[in-house]
Amino acid sequence: MSTNPTDDRPPRLAFGMYKRFLLGVLVVMLSSAATVASAVLLELKDDTTLFFKNSQKLEGVQGALDGVDAGGPQTILILGSDRRFVDIKAKTPVRSDTIILLRLDPDKGATSVMSLPRDLKVRIPGHGTDKINAAYAIGGPSLAVKTIRNLLHIPINHVVNVNFGGFRRAVDRLGCVYSDVDRRYFNDNSPPFGGGPNYATIDIKAGYQKLCGQDALDFVRYRHFDTDLVRAARQQQFLSDAKDQIGVGKVFSDRKALLKIFGRYTQTDISSDQAILRLLKLAVTSAQKPVQEVRFPGDITGDFVTVTPDHLRAVTTRFMNATASSGSRGSSGKTTTQPKAKGRRTSATLPPGLQLAPRQGEDEAVQLATKLPFSVYYPKAVTTDGQYLPDHSRAYDLFDRGGHKFRAYRIVVKTDDLGQYYGVQGTNWTGPPILDNPTERRRMGGRNYELFYDGDRLRLVSWRSGKAVYWVSNTLLHTLSNKQMLALARSVGRVR
Structure with a gap:
């Protein structure tokens, strides 16, 4: 299965809802540009303080990150960690289940978002060739940052690490999400049905339905008899549904509870008032611009997702130079x-x-x-x-x-x-x-x-x-x- 840039399929990326909540201010700013004003900026700074008060500081990554010029663009790495009860019990190393890059650049026409396949074949500094999510298991967020920076040759200014427990609780808090489930998803890990102990249990039947907490998380994380690219598409569908149904008003009115939820399940290097305020100001500028979802090109090669050097250079250029889309999502509605x-x-x-x-x-x-x-x-x-x-x-x-x-x-x-x-x-x-x-x-x-x-x-x-x-x-x-x-x-x- 190939997804090179010449395909006419639209981008299908893991634009995670939890990612939009992670940096509290980004959530509100990017989702409700019309409300952005200096008064709101001050209020959101208080909200961001609430978020960081409940979150944990991510240690050991400062040396791997690039500095940020005042008012300059920022690239934020979002890592969703794959931590389940079976992993804790077996003391299995935690891998980054979702890897997302967010680029805020006041000089570009759009805010760019790109998801990297977790099975992407890369060189991990000092550890040879492996899947990209193995970098997190070997050396935590610091090695993940170095691996991605060496792959794309771009600066990474901040990193946010999230546990999926926050996603589950946020979906429940927001009243669940209706989604179009394409087929039955089932695994119970017991013969003759199960796929083995390495796969999470799930039983979600086909059809349009309301997905809450654990079912929502199981649906977006499912990867048995599937591919990394299909899984990202499933996440995108669910989270697009969530964005359409929940609305800005609900997010804004309930933001303090949401920030507490994600704070408890989040680690980040962003901790100083100066860094927070700088990010707030950048978000204000970016809020009035569209979000461009940059599809990562890839081919399924055995257990890996691979990418050619030419395609890698092309997608990196698109990510770093986001422009407002000139195309239509269809007709005008007539x-x-x-x-x-x-x-x-x-x-x-x-x-x-x-x-x-x-x-x-x-x-x-x-x-x-x-x-x-x-x-x-x-x-x-x-x-x-x-x-x-x-x-x-x-x-x-x-x-x-x-x-x-x-x-x-x-x-x-x-x-x-x-x-x-x-x-x-x-x-x-x-x-x-x-x-x-x-x-x-x-x-x-x-x-x-x-x-x-x-x-x-x-x-x-x-x-x-x-x-x-x-x-x-x-x-x-x-x-x-x-x-x-x-x-x-x-x-x-x-x-x-």
Whole structure:
């Protein structure tokens, strides 16, 4: 599996919610530029003091960090440590589970964020070649900083180390997050089901649902029968959902409790009033600029993620020279109309990579229709490598934030690409958050569709019928083309 810069897939990075809370002020400043003012700056300094009062100072990294000129740009390294009960019991060295770089530069058009794959093959100073997260296990944050700086040849000014316990508690504090779960995630570590003691237990079923605390953490950290790149995409999906649903007002109003939570689970070198104030002022400048998520290029090579020198130089340049995106995330939101197709859809009218298989889809849907009070739609087309998964598809109860119960179903289709599943979702909850902000509305074949883009790729295509809503979900890496997504949506039929 390759993710070189010439691919047309949009960036899918682990832009972690806990990272946005870590430096309290950055959270509020970067998320609510309109509120930034000198009075707020003073108030946030008090909040930042609260954060650092509850956090621990990270020792032994000062010699590895680069100095910061007054008013100059800063690069912050965020490390999410992989510390579980099984690791503590076995005295296993702690590895950095998530590695994120954040670049604040007042002279650039955007704030850049880049996630480094934990399985990236690198040279660790004094310790040979290994996965990049091994640097943390061998020499802690100090060696992690040196390894990353030697890899990218960029300055790193500050480092923040986070335990995932803060993530779990913050999700609960914010009221949980609705997310579109692409398939069933299961591991119980016991024969014949388990993947072994090295994998965390998890049991999250497919379908749109509310994920809280431990389930949310299990979902974003899952890595059994998966790849590093797919896992980062899953994190990005969940945390994008969180950002859209929670809102700035909730974060700001509850910031003191959140700062205490993350303070207890955070270590950082940032401790002096001067360093905090300098970061605050830089955040004020950066708050009015967009965030550019820089996708790290990589290829899956055995147990490693590898990158060519040319691709590494190119991505480093993009990270250090962020610009506001000139592209569109889709259309302007207006309704467009496509001419109606004449006659029935045939294999010849489908885009490459799709084929008609109505019987397979109908067989899957019939099993679900008997359990639901609304019509079940199923795709009559399927990808040429697609395989329906009856043990992942299901009908289930879905609850809104007020506790009202609705019914829902999910049909899951697996592709040949590792960790890539797409599906069809339906529910009689007509206002799920996932459908709040369509990028474009389009009429095709006599039906009105709502299109949701991520970058230039379609993430969802939805429609309404009767008292229910439905959508087709792309894979986590958005491997289905826009034409394929539209064709799948247009191919749906209803169980009668």
